[in-house]
Amino acid sequence: MSDQLVLSELPKIHGAMAEFDSPEELVEACKRAYEAGFRRMDAYAPMPVSGLAEALGFKKNRVALCVLIAGICGAAGGFGLLEWITCVAFPHNVGGRPFNSWPAYIPITFECTVLLAGLTALFSMLAMNGLPQPYHPVFNVERFERASIDKFFLCIESSDPQFRTPDVIDFLRDLGGKEVTIVPA
């Protein structure tokens, strides 16, 4: 009971975090946490781990869609610009060539497509990831600096409806997590 009391006096909790040594252990832990019904959680790794996002129940990656839309806009915009320049804004007769000599516009159209699509690939990825983000509670955990070096972390967030402080810590320990800690918000 006294444990409960102390924890409830903490101002705010972001979640509970456990550390793992290998990507395989982390994926396994995420799968089991998902099976146990946890949904609001995130895993942290120093490199991309295949199957990790899927184990957390992440399905909708919209980066490709954004890039496709940007590419189409780039192509249409680039081609449209050249058509407008040569046919509308500045129609200029050079050696009797037609104003709308569209095959000559393809290289620039292509470059505009790649330019817009490429910029969107980076910026849509950053925007959907919520970056740049100057502060995040996970950095309050001292061991977390290993998350970009050699350790793997699972954090179950307090916004999860199943989040109960002592239970969730035991649960993370059961998963084989080391250094289970509360993450202050």
Place this chain on the structure above:
Amino acid sequence: MAITENLDSRELIDPGPDRVIGPGHNYETVTDRISEIVYLPLKKTPKKWYVGAFIAFCFVNLLVLAMWVLFAEGVGIWGINIPIGWGFAIINFVWWIGIGHAGTLISAILFLLKQDWRTSINRFSEAMTLFAVACAGMFPILHLGRPWLAYWLFPYPNSMWLWPQPRSPLEWDVFAVSTYFTISLVFWYCGLIPDLASMRDNAPKLWQRKIYGILALGWRGSAIHWHRYQKAYLLLAGLSTPLVLSVHTVVSFDFAISILPGWHTTIFPPYFVAGAIYSGFAMVLTLIIPLRAWYNMRDLITLRHIEASAKVMLGTGLIVAYGYAMEAFFAWYSGDKYESFMYWNRITGPYGICWALLILCNIAIPQALWSRKVRHNIKLVWIISIIVNCGMWLERFEIVVTSLTRDFIPSSWGTYIPTKWDWATYLGTLGFFMFLIFLFVRLLPSISIFEVREVVHHEQHMERAYEEKL
């Protein structure tokens, strides 16, 4: 942290031509190995670094001087004249942009082809691309005559209501080169983000932590972030692949769409792209071989990387040789007297010595790379790579100068002799390029850390599978 250890005292083994990473590495050691180069105290930075950076910086000053005189006096200080309007400026533009191409090839095309030897050299080659394109981009602007009006090249609403001519390959160049630079920068930075986070978390000093922290944008390695990140990276690789091919194709159109003998030929786009990759790999080898020796990175940049790069150089060199052969064949087969005269003049005319050197540097000497012994002799590979760099520069010289000096009628023939300011600008950009490279290896992780971690993971997996089999 391992930073306090003396870099030179450790014994580092090159694991040979079959492995991309030395033995005994784990996630932590690769992070330390790569980041300690940046975090090395100033006193422990290799002396060679200081000497090299100083020499490069002197040449940067030469570039500034050459530009100053150019702005004050105009392009008349160069050797260009009528009819030879394109001298060193265009030669160097094509040469530099070609060098950039290997970086994109390594980072994008080899990524799509899942080549394991790409990992340790992609970051460095991408930086090389950026700096080479920056050098390349200077030349056409300096060549404009009134460089301060360079923004006229872009279509923007202006009070004169004038627009650039989008049917001209020179205008295509503006879009191709500016897009290439932008996308290369995006690709490079995208790859750097997770490593900047590692640098932030590994930094020994608070101010370093702050700087890398700002650059890392708060990256925390979330699984969902990684998922989107990988998708974005894959798409960037997919977009860069046709982009890199298009850039040198557009550059070759500057020549091929004109009607000048020796330029007006359909072999130019593929032959220019192959030549670009050829010279780019030569530059990669020229740079990584001393780099890995100075910083003792033989366990991360192994013989496998060097041998594979040498093989790509050999392969693209053969495509270039085919291009030369086809040029000669068509000069004869076309029956066009201007075309065949141009080719004959290239060999026997006033610039014949360049042609002979070009064949020697680009075709004859690199054939030594067929031999495994030569490919495994790192010093020899380094020398060949420098020879190829010179050869490719001579090729650009040949293409630009011989066609312009011998036009259709003898009354419009001329001679081109580069002046000291031509050389000063060229050597200046070389210094600028090298100086940026020196700064880059000192300030940023020159090997992609998180990708090397993936390699370590893969190796551990293989070892475990092997042990289980035993």
